[in-house]
Amino acid sequence: MTACKCLLLLFLFLVTPVTSAAPPIERWQTASGVRVLFVESHALPIVDIQVDFAAGTAYENFAQAGIASLTRELVELGVAGMDETQIASRMADVGAQLSGEVDRDRASIILRTLSMGDKRRVAFELLRAILSTPQFPAAVFEREKARSLAALKEALTRPEALVKRAFWSAMYGSHPYGRHETTESLATLERADVLAFHAAHYTAPRARLAIVGDLSRAQAEAVAEELTAALATSPGMTAIAVPELPSSSEQRIAHPAVQAHLLLGLPALKRGDPDFFPLIVGNYTLGGGGFVSRLMKAVRDQRGFAYSVHSHFQPLAQLGPFEIGLQTKKEQAQDALAVTREVLASFLREGPSDEELLAAKQNLIGSFPLHLDSNREILRSVAVIGFYELPLDYLDRYSDNIEEVTLSDIKAAFARRVRPEHLVTVIVAGE
Amino acid sequence: MRPTRLIPLLLALTLAAPALAETFERQLANGLRVIVKEDRRAPTVVHMVCYRAGSMDETNGRTGVAHVLEHMMFKGTPTVGPGEFNRRVADAGGRDNAFTSHDYTAYFQQVPEHKLGEMMQLEADRMRHLSLDPAEFAQELRVVMEERRLRTEDQPQSLLFEQLTATAFQAHPYRVPVIGWMNDLENMVPADARSWYDNWYAPNNATVVVVGDVDHQAVFKLAAQHYGTLQPRQLPVRKPQDEPRQLGIRRLVVKAPADLPLVMMAYKVPVIRNVEQDVDPYALELLAAVLAGHDAARFSTSLVRRQRLAVEAEASYDSTARGPGIFYLQGSPGEGKTVSELEAGLRAEIVAVQERSVTADELARAKAQLIAGQIYKLDSMFAQAIEIGQLEAVGIPYAQHGRLLEKLQAVTAEQVQAVARKYFNEQGLTVGELDPQPLPPAARSPAAGS
Numbered sequence: 001m002t003a004c005k006c007l008l009l010l011f012l013f014l015v016t017p018v019t020s021a022a023p024p025i026e027r028w029q030t031a032s033g034v035r036v037l038f039v040e041s042h043a044l045p046i047v048d049i050q051v052d053f054a055a056g057t058a059y060e061n062f063a064q065a066g067i068a069s070l071t072r073e074l075v076e077l078g079v080a081g082m083d084e085t086q087i088a089s090r091m092a093d094v095g096a097q098l099s100g101e102v103d104r105d106r107a108s109i110i111l112r113t114l115s116m117g118d119k120r121r122v123a124f125e126l127l128r129a130i131l132s133t134p135q136f137p138a139a140v141f142e143r144e145k146a147r148s149l150a151a152l153k154e155a156l157t158r159p160e161a162l163v164k165r166a167f168w169s170a171m172y173g174s175h176p177y178g179r180h181e182t183t184e185s186l187a188t189l190e191r192a193d194v195l196a197f198h199a200a201h202y203t204a205p206r207a208r209l210a211i212v213g214d215l216s217r218a219q220a221e222a223v224a225e226e227l228t229a230a231l232a233t234s235p236g237m238t239a240i241a242v243p244e245l246p247s248s249s250e251q252r253i254a255h256p257a258v259q260a261h262l263l264l265g266l267p268a269l270k271r272g273d274p275d276f277f278p279l280i281v282g283n284y285t286l287g288g289g290g291f292v293s294r295l296m297k298a299v300r301d302q303r304g305f306a307y308s309v310h311s312h313f314q315p316l317a318q319l320g321p322f323e324i325g326l327q328t329k330k331e332q333a334q335d336a337l338a339v340t341r342e343v344l345a346s347f348l349r350e351g352p353s354d355e356e357l358l359a360a361k362q363n364l365i366g367s368f369p370l371h372l373d374s375n376r377e378i379l380r381s382v383a384v385i386g387f388y389e390l391p392l393d394y395l396d397r398y399s400d401n402i403e404e405v406t407l408s409d410i411k412a413a414f415a416r417r418v419r420p421e422h423l424v425t426v427i428v429a430g431e
Numbered sequence: 432m433r434p435t436r437l438i439p440l441l442l443a444l445t446l447a448a449p450a451l452a453e454t455f456e457r458q459l460a461n462g463l464r465v466i467v468k469e470d471r472r473a474p475t476v477v478h479m480v481c482y483r484a485g486s487m488d489e490t491n492g493r494t495g496v497a498h499v500l501e502h503m504m505f506k507g508t509p510t511v512g513p514g515e516f517n518r519r520v521a522d523a524g525g526r527d528n529a530f531t532s533h534d535y536t537a538y539f540q541q542v543p544e545h546k547l548g549e550m551m552q553l554e555a556d557r558m559r560h561l562s563l564d565p566a567e568f569a570q571e572l573r574v575v576m577e578e579r580r581l582r583t584e585d586q587p588q589s590l591l592f593e594q595l596t597a598t599a600f601q602a603h604p605y606r607v608p609v610i611g612w613m614n615d616l617e618n619m620v621p622a623d624a625r626s627w628y629d630n631w632y633a634p635n636n637a638t639v640v641v642v643g644d645v646d647h648q649a650v651f652k653l654a655a656q657h658y659g660t661l662q663p664r665q666l667p668v669r670k671p672q673d674e675p676r677q678l679g680i681r682r683l684v685v686k687a688p689a690d691l692p693l694v695m696m697a698y699k700v701p702v703i704r705n706v707e708q709d710v711d712p713y714a715l716e717l718l719a720a721v722l723a724g725h726d727a728a729r730f731s732t733s734l735v736r737r738q739r740l741a742v743e744a745e746a747s748y749d750s751t752a753r754g755p756g757i758f759y760l761q762g763s764p765g766e767g768k769t770v771s772e773l774e775a776g777l778r779a780e781i782v783a784v785q786e787r788s789v790t791a792d793e794l795a796r797a798k799a800q801l802i803a804g805q806i807y808k809l810d811s812m813f814a815q816a817i818e819i820g821q822l823e824a825v826g827i828p829y830a831q832h833g834r835l836l837e838k839l840q841a842v843t844a845e846q847v848q849a850v851a852r853k854y855f856n857e858q859g860l861t862v863g864e865l866d867p868q869p870l871p872p873a874a875r876s877p878a879a880g881s
Binding site: 045046088089091097112114146147150153154159254255256257258259290291292297301302303304306307327328329363367368372374375376 | 473
């Protein structure tokens with residue numbers, strides 16, 4: 001109890017600027033039923049928009065692994081009345097940038113444009129067309145499929161890609177999070193499969209919109225309506241199954257690389273889980289806190305085993321992984337693994353010291369404004385809040401939530417979430 | 432002085448005078464230059480110290496020492512123990528790191544604005560009082576060798592790039608990779624790092640860049656307080672080491688475990704030496720943008736989409752450097768195509784510009800991208816700090832930044848055609864090919880099936 005009070009006192013001077021750093025988030029729903037989050041900011045003449053669909057790799061059929069990325073790729077390569085080059089040319093003409101990504105849960109379309117009327121109107125109209133009338137031209141489909149196959153074949157020679165694939169497979173088995181595209185699954189994909197995947201997943205109830213930047217609320221509402229008006233109203237959301245925890249295992253994959261790539265971990269944390277805060281505060285000390293973490297000190301500073309070593313939690317719609325990763329000269333892989341395991345075991349036994357806990361909170365709270373110092377960073381955070389339906393005051397409450405974590409919370413959360421009997425290890429290019 | 436004031440100017444392309452006013456500059460009596468850019472969007476500040484010493488200042492047998500010293504800068508002074516620098520930054524709610532390039536070495540922290548003074552105190556301390564403990568040195572050298580394994584030894588693309596550069600340059604120190612050759616790292620001793628530090632780490636060889644929620648007068652005061660007491664020192668003479676004229680095409684092959692072949696082409700070109708008088712470097716920047724600056728650019732449209740010669744094709748060029756310039760073309764052939772077919776395709780795109788120049792639309796598009804890119808850069812305090820540091824390091828005062836943009840906007844189609852004709856010939860060309868080697872079967876089966 002006494003320790004807690006000291007902490008509260010210590011953080012008084014930090015709390016004021018931190019709270020004011022969280023931007024106000026506005027929320028509404030479009031006529032088509034898409035939920036929108038908006039942060040108004042006129043400091044720069046920029047508008048950033050992220051459209052997330054529940055259309056990540058977890059929603060693929062096993063035999064069609066690879067279709068989520070291919071669909072996302074193709075969605076912007078041809079719309080009614082415009083081919084891929086015309087779309088790209090018009091985007092470039094107004095200086096707009098289109099990007100995106102696909103992870104387990106989400107397929108994202110991200111637009112950055114200048115906010116001047118003549119510029120943003122062109123960019124918004126292109127995004128509207130991409131969302132409402134993608135054509136998936138057959139010739140473009142064939143070409144992009146061939147490019148995906150080439151990229152996959154190359155990835156399958158890379159130790160960093162091999163270790164990741166084997167790691168997720170070991171953690172999740174046949175659960176959707178454990179699936180990966182293969183040369184076979186990609187080769188069998190047909191254009192009709194992409195059309196079907198798009199129709200089933202790029203719909204209004206599966207979409208979330210995040211808008212940040214130089215628009216008024218009224219302008220943002222109009223844009224949101226315009227962008228989402230033509231989205232299909234069904235199908236709705238589907239749940240991802242709860243993964244079973246794996247039994248502890250160790251897998252070794254031979255590879256000619258000079259460095260071994262190691263990953264250790266297990267399915268651990270869902271978005272919105274109350275264990276989130278104790279786990280990230282604790283993980284700061286273990287391996288999240290960059291140069292000052294225990295893993296960094298033991299593996300890099302004291303032994304020179306690795307350039308970098310990290311641990312982190314990746315919360316997803318379902319239990320996402322806790323992972324520890326490092327790369328080290330082949331010959332010392334076994335020693336580095338032993339040190340890593342020992343650091344983890346002693347952390348699980350004892351948790352952080354009082355000083356470490358204090359340092360973790362001080363950094364996580366003090367650095368909070370750094371993570372919201374640009375429109376890009378704000379967009380990233382707001383999109384996560386929207387997609388995973390986190391509370392709207394998530395950013396406002398962030399510092400308080402960190403501050404309230406106690407040593408026993410951390411030990412209890414790690415004991416629940418990081419159980420050694422479920423920990424899998426994968427080593428590529430070890431001896 | 433809010434960054435927003437730059438924007439109408441950027442758009443009106445009348446950048447010079449007011450864009451100048453946006454940053455503030457002062458030189459201390461010891462030669463240290465301080466450049467401040469006020470950006471008040473978030474209560475944080477980026478503090479960066481750039482030393483005008485990079486791998487191009489190294490000597491034979493000691494390659495990689497600039498970067499090793501960068502690592503050692505975190506290993507303590509008599510008053511701040513090993514690892515303590517990182518801990519102090521973390522406790523201040525900040526993040527920090529450093530990087531080394533051919534041209535310069537930079538250290539940066541991003542912290543809440545009221546911690547700037549503490550960061551200056553830490554940087555000033557390690558500018559003069561580095562311990563360079565031999566035991567720490569031995570440990571850190573192992574870390575750097577792991578970094579080289581991670582970034583180069585196991586990366587076919589990096590290996591090809593390293594070999595290509597080492598072939599294109601024979602006399603100029605740009606031939607050496609920034610991280611150094613492995614054998615030089617294996618034989619490096621603390622005295623090498625010590626002499627590097629003593630040679631180059633002085634206030635008269637450094638620029639401090641501050642971007643963020645600060646008042647420039649307050650920053651100048653803090654800088655004078657923390658850095659002002661350091662004594663300037665005589666810097667070593669820098670020899671030009673100009674590259675002799677290349678007398679014909681050079682070719683090389685790198686064999687490494689991979690699946691996709693890759694071809695990289697390096698053409699020798701100039702960089703900016705005189706902001707006002709130069710023409711060619713600006714035209715080369717726009718040539719790169721027209722060839723591969725966006726999804727509708729020529730490489731993507733012609734090589735990837737129409738001809739399907741490549742799964743990927745890129746062009747890159749940086750007009751700012753202390754040393755000589757290179758214009759890179761690179762790509763991986765599409766299914767059923769060979770590296771030589773792709774090389775011919777890349778060359779054909781250059782020939783097309785040599786013969787028919789570029790269209791007005793293409794040029795306008797490239798310029799629109801450029802202006803938008805400058806505005807988007809204002810969203811990142813790091814990007815702004817690095818831009819200032821980079822220009823200063825290569826000898827272009829940041830005050831001329833606005834002029835650079837104006838010169839780029841003034842480039843004509845005829846000038847783009849002229850540089851395509853002048854520099855893209857076999858005489859100054861080096862071509863590298865990655866010849867992919869299959870993995871042993873044991874390495875392939877488990878992953879492909881998982």
